Amino acid sequence: MELPPGWSALLEDYVAHLDAERGLSPHTVRAYRGDLVELARHCGVGPAEVTLPALRSWLSAMTDAGAASSTVQRRVACVRGFFGWARREGLVAEDPAARLTAPRRRRHLPRVPSRADVDLSLASVSARLSEGDNPLVHRDLALVEVLYSSGLRVSEACSLRLRDVDRERRALTVLGKGGKERTVPLGVPALRALDAWLHRRPEVAGPRSPETVFLGARGGAMDPRVARRVVHAATAGAGRGAETGPHGLRHAMATHLIDGGADLRSVQEMLGHSSVATTQIYTHVTSERLRQAFRQAHPRA
Template structure:
């Protein structure tokens, strides 16, 4: 989806302001306008109006998709500058980003659910699907399985198309950031859960439904906010300390692969990271776990 003509015209006018009035470099102008085009596309798809909660929702999506803290801070700066200018120029009556704050940089290691917590999560979701017997419970179970099995970002899971599922090769064709395509493996339990949901998908689908694997309860496109809610509710039901979000499942998949002996480059390719440096955070997670186990178990630690 491209920004609407109105958005494009406003962004181009702002770019001219950054160039002529503020004297920013061409590289910086491209970075800022790229951020704004991404925001415009998100708002057209996800939000009926440009409000502070809608802007915060965009930041939440970026966080769930694993964007670096520095990247999010730059995008906040881009957005705040743009809307402040738009208000000053009379394009907007009020600045919706005036109270938008950049998140604090964090050096904490990602919180990774344990294998036991994940087992409880999937067991609880399976029990709910069997008990309720409705299509949405099956969709939620399939969504959980795919997010953990293949480590997809929220946006990638929402965009996964029916034709992207290759049962013979047990793989998914995934379109990640920048439209880059990659093929990732998917586990047997996840495929079984997807097939169980797809048998009931026609109960939810409408004639104008998208050709995506996952649909909203009314047959429309899957909302990223619903994905986050499904994951949080399912993991919370597994017991104290088990709650996490979609990116927690992605963290868990990568961490468990590395703990199981997978090489860093393979995990990088599966996650769709452009740099192996981004993937190295998971080696820090496993190293920290090793230190903890050593301190707890070694008699002379």
């Protein structure tokens, strides 16, 4: 289905702006482009003819269709960014999104695997080491250990390079969202598992293998989808209702750090959050646990 006149060229220019000037990830750029294509088809007019009521109608339609508040918020951010850019570039006379508001986002408290759950998951992967001589089992254990130890996003773990591992300092150099680089600590068990995998890595690597730490079965860079499958399989027995997979381990790492007394700013830096407000959800998680313990144990709760 063709877009109304004026959209195609403007979209391509905006996508180039997001990629080159704002440094957004390819996934985010694709999502924003898809949002704007949907908007163009809903409005049926060129960008310069879009009005605030038309934007509100678009948001209302997606809400009626069952879109989550987080999805609606992302799309509001998308159109604000787009029309703000178009107005600054002189491509539209007015910014119809300047007064567009998003619905209040509900605070979702992620249910994370407990320390015992994570220990069991790691033990189950370790047990597979004795079942055969497959170097990929060492990779899987190293991946799970690194994700839990350092709280990396799965995309960050898959793009981790050999030179990013600093054994002396027990740290990793990570390239996060927006091309921002950060240094995160690496625990002793994770370093031990990583060393074991890197010792076996040459058995998987080929002459054209990239310098990434984690490789796929054929020697290429490990695909994030494969990494997710590996972690989901490892954490399948986690506590009932707990979020599993790479993001579950990231949530667990942050929650367990704060439970153990780590300060919020340090956790923010380790996770690569641009705002401490994003990290504060983990204080809500631990507070909820305190309330549950109080209700269960206090005689006058």
